[in-house]
Amino acid sequence: MTIQSLSSAFSQYQASSLPAAVGIMMLDKVKVMTEMQGAQMAQMLQQSVQPHLGGNIDIRA
Numbered sequence: 001m002t003i004q005s006l007s008s009a010f011s012q013y014q015a016s017s018l019p020a021a022v023g024i025m026m027l028d029k030v031k032v033m034t035e036m037q038g039a040q041m042a043q044m045l046q047q048s049v050q051p052h053l054g055g056n057i058d059i060r061a
Helices: 003-046
Strands: none
Touching: none
């Protein structure tokens, strides 16, 4: 294997792994943001002005 072919193979590897790494980082950020929003929603529901509302559901067929 020549140095030129090794260099070409390495640059192709780097180019192909970069989009995957970026995708993984973006998914991690989205996961963190979603967890934060969920925690904020739970906190907001706990501090509701009328906490008794929404506790029961009446269903009739």
